[in-house]
Amino acid sequence: MLINEQKHDNIDIVVLSGRFVMADSPEVRERLKVLIDEGQGKLVVDMSQVSFIDSSACAVLISAFKGMQLKPGRLLLVTSPVVQSLIELTRLHTIFEILPNLPAALDALSTS
Amino acid sequence: MIPNEPEPAKKMRILIVEDNLLTRTMMERSLQKWGYDVVSVDNITAAMAIILDDKIQFVITDWIMPGGNGTVLCQNVRTLNLPFYTYIILVTFLDDVQSTVDGMEAGADDFIRKPIQLDELHARIKAGERILDLEKKLQENNVRLTELSNKLLAANEVINRDLKMAAAMQRSLLPTAGSHSQGIAIDWLFHPSTHLSGDIFNFFPLDEHHVGFYIIDVAGHGIASAMHSFTLSRLLSPDTRCSNHLIFSLPEAPDYPLVRSAPAVIANLNQQFQTNESNILYFTMIYGVIDTRSRTINLCQAGHPQPLYLQQGKPAEFIVSAGLPVGIIDDAYYESVQLDYHPGDRLFLYSDGISECESPDGEMFGTERLRLFVDETRHLKVSEVIRKLDERINSWRGKDGFEDDISLLVLEIN
Numbered sequence: 134m135l136i137n138e139q140k141h142d143n144i145d146i147v148v149l150s151g152r153f154v155m156a157d158s159p160e161v162r163e164r165l166k167v168l169i170d171e172g173q174g175k176l177v178v179d180m181s182q183v184s185f186i187d188s189s190a191c192a193v194l195i196s197a198f199k200g201m202q203l204k205p206g207r208l209l210l211v212t213s214p215v216v217q218s219l220i221e222l223t224r225l226h227t228i229f230e231i232l233p234n235l236p237a238a239l240d241a242l243s244t245s
Numbered sequence: 246m247i248p249n250e251p252e253p254a255k256k257m258r259i260l261i262v263e264d265n266l267l268t269r270t271m272m273e274r275s276l277q278k279w280g281y282d283v284v285s286v287d288n289i290t291a292a293m294a295i296i297l298d299d300k301i302q303f304v305i306t307d308w309i310m311p312g313g314n315g316t317v318l319c320q321n322v323r324t325l326n327l328p329f330y331t332y333i334i335l336v337t338f339l340d341d342v343q344s345t346v347d348g349m350e351a352g353a354d355d356f357i358r359k360p361i362q363l364d365e366l367h368a369r370i371k372a373g374e375r376i377l378d379l380e381k382k383l384q385e386n387n388v389r390l391t392e393l394s395n396k397l398l399a400a401n402e403v404i405n406r407d408l409k410m411a412a413a414m415q416r417s418l419l420p421t422a423g424s425h426s427q428g429i430a431i432d433w434l435f436h437p438s439t440h441l442s443g444d445i446f447n448f449f450p451l452d453e454h455h456v457g458f459y460i461i462d463v464a465g466h467g468i469a470s471a472m473h474s475f476t477l478s479r480l481l482s483p484d485t486r487c488s489n490h491l492i493f494s495l496p497e498a499p500d501y502p503l504v505r506s507a508p509a510v511i512a513n514l515n516q517q518f519q520t521n522e523s524n525i526l527y528f529t530m531i532y533g534v535i536d537t538r539s540r541t542i543n544l545c546q547a548g549h550p551q552p553l554y555l556q557q558g559k560p561a562e563f564i565v566s567a568g569l570p571v572g573i574i575d576d577a578y579y580e581s582v583q584l585d586y587h588p589g590d591r592l593f594l595y596s597d598g599i600s601e602c603e604s605p606d607g608e609m610f611g612t613e614r615l616r617l618f619v620d621e622t623r624h625l626k627v628s629e630v631i632r633k634l635d636e637r638i639n640s641w642r643g644k645d646g647f648e649d650d651i652s653l654l655v656l657e658i659n
Contacts, residue, residue: 154648155465162525184607187649188529188597189465195573196525222597223529223548224569 134183136164143173144242146235150182153216155189165197174206177238180216191223198229209238257374258299261285262292262306262318263336268361272305275363279370289313293321300329302377303370305357308337308348316351323352330380332373336361408440408468415441415471418478420448423628426456427537428659432627434635436598436651443470443528444596444652451483454538455504457491458656460594461530462549464570466650473526477514481532490514507532507545508579511571515547515579520572527572531594535586535656542584542592547571550600550612553593553619554584561593561620563612590658591627593619598651605643627657 134151145168149161168176178194180186194210201208210231212220220226232238259276263269264287276283284299286292288310295301304322306315315335322331335353337344348356354376355369415437422432431448443463451457461477463470480488485502490510492502505513510532520527531552533544544552548570551563564584569577584592595615602610618637622630631653638651 155467158465185603187465187601188462192464192520192525192527195520195527196522199520200522219597219601222550224567225548225573227567227569228574 134161136161138164138168141239142243144175144177144239145172146177146179146239148179148182148235150184152185153180153183153190154185154187158189158193161190162193162196165193166200169197169200169204169206169208172206174201174204175242176201176206177209177211177232177235177242179211179235179238181211181213181234183213183216186216186219188219188223191219191225194229195225207242209241211235211238256280256282257303257377258282258284258301259303259305259370260292260295260299260301262289262304262310262315263287264307264310268307268336268359272361272366275366276370279367281370289315289318289321292318296322296331297325297327300327301331302329303332303373305334305336305366305370308335308339308344316348316353319348319352330377332377334369334373405440411471412437412440415445415475418445418447418475420446424448425659426450427454427535429456429535429537430627430657430659431458432631432655432657434631434651434653436647437471438466438598438647438650441468441471442466442650442652443474443526444598444650445474445478446594446652446654447478447481448654448656449483451492451504451534452502454536456535456537457483457504457533458535458594458654459530459532460549460596460652460654461528462596462598462650462652463528464526470526470650473528477528480514481510504534507534507543507581508568511545511547511568511579512577515571515577516575518572519575527570529570529597533592540586542586543581544584545579545581547577547579548573550595550597552595553616555591555593555619555623557587557589561616561623563616586658588658591619591623592656593653594655595653596650598647598649599638599653601649602638602642602647602651604641610638610641627655631655 134153134157137148139146198208210229211234212231232241259281261269261272269285273283273285284295306318308315319333332354334355334357335348336357336359338359357366357369420431443466446460448458459481463473480490482488483491485492491505493505494502529548531544531546531549533542535542546566547568551565553561554564555561564582566582568579600610600612622633
């Protein structure tokens with residue numbers, strides 16, 4: 134999987150692509166933690182290019198979600214159909230804030 | 246001598262094989278002048294004996310000699326496949342390509358032509374020394390790598406043995422396939438993706454007219470997930486000496502055990518197993534309580550794939566209810582779904598290792614395919630259904646081993 138970090142004003146963006154599974158979890162978890170700790174409480178995880186996701190990857194998203202709640206800040210997700218379906222299967226869409234695409238997510242965070 | 250001064254490097258010993266006395270003496274003197282330890286002989290038989298006795302690593306040999314040519318010496322040395330490398334320079338009058346090829350095929354490393362230019366000889370010896378030095382380093386590294394590899398293999402063996410023992414322990418926690426309680430029979434399928442699984446399930450009587458069952462999938466797979474599943478398996482025990490998660494009593498009536506409802510069991514676990522910085526492993530689960538007097542199943546679902554319910558004369562259907570996985574947010578709300586059961590009904594609980602099992606093309610097995618399978622195999626015995634599903638999933642996967650743990654628990658009403 135590829136991890137790409139970008140910054141848009143005070144919003145941190147992490148673009149993930151490829152398969153997001155157990156082997157990638159520690160690195161993504163660490164990168165998200167640093168961004169949450171050092172950022173402005175505005176983070177977008179763009180998974181529109183993620184082709185497969187497993188439960189360990191979901192655990193990383195939940196950990197980031199909880200970290201952001203403590204900060205406090207906002208974590209927005211952009212999902213691909215595969216990611217969305219796993220998130221819905223585990224009912225996590227009821228707690229995550231999910232936006233249809235990156236511009237919409239940036240828009241939501243810049244006005245907040 | 247100054248104390249602690251490093252010892253000067255040991256002089257390299259070079260064997261000269263030359264039948265011409267004048268040439269031999271000239272070479273001996275030059276090599277000694279350049280700081281080498283020199284031995285010399287005039288035939289290859291004596292040369293071979295010295296190479297073996299003194300472990301000679303550097304030889305300069307004449308090509309044409311009575312009693313055997315330098316090329317024969319090369320061949321003999323190479324054939325013996327000695328534990329040390331011997332660098333050989335052939336000295337020759339011959340000046341054609343075929344001779345060079347012959348010499349190299351015999352095993353010579355380098356050539357020098359007569360009449361010998363001393364500067365050239367010295368340069369070629371130094372080149373040979375560099376190669377021997379590299380060879381020595383390579384050999385030392387090989388020894389180190391072999392040692393390291395042996396250590397790793399030994400360590401791996403220990404880990405594997407431990408994992409196998411733990412895997413056997415994990416299997417021993419599972420209910421007996423084909424067992425039954427109060428008219429409910431069970432069977433199951435279990436394939437950890439590695440030795441240990443983050444999946445676990447069980448089925449047990451709670452009292453004379455209640456039976457409990459659960460299936461749990463701890464996020465991830467492997468050791469950390471398995472450790473979590475071991476803990477949960479101990480906690481979710483109907484034995485009140487181990488835990489009061491499933492059966493409890495009120496302070497005012499300590500001798501009157503009560504069966505805890507499915508949502509209450511999960512809500513308690515959710516309070517107890519909130520994920521945090523050091524433990525991010527949430528789990529999905531289904532817990533169910535069967536009341537064998539009122540013939541009802543109450544089950545609560547926490548982020549787990551929807552179970553399939555197969556009733557006589559009806560298509561298999563998903564039991565839909567909404568609950569977050571355990572450990573996500575501490576005030577999560579859990580509710581139960583009630584099923585009225587009849588003889589012959591079957592309930593299938595499974596982990597996402599089945600529904601998300603990928604074919605070689607990356608297509609997931611999916612829940613709908615599983616539903617159709619359950620429907621189509623309704624006339625078969627449960628053990629046969631499980632055997633066929635195992636075959637089906639394995640052929641869907643198309644290669645050995647699964648990416649995620651696979652578990653399936655089937656309950657059948659007798």
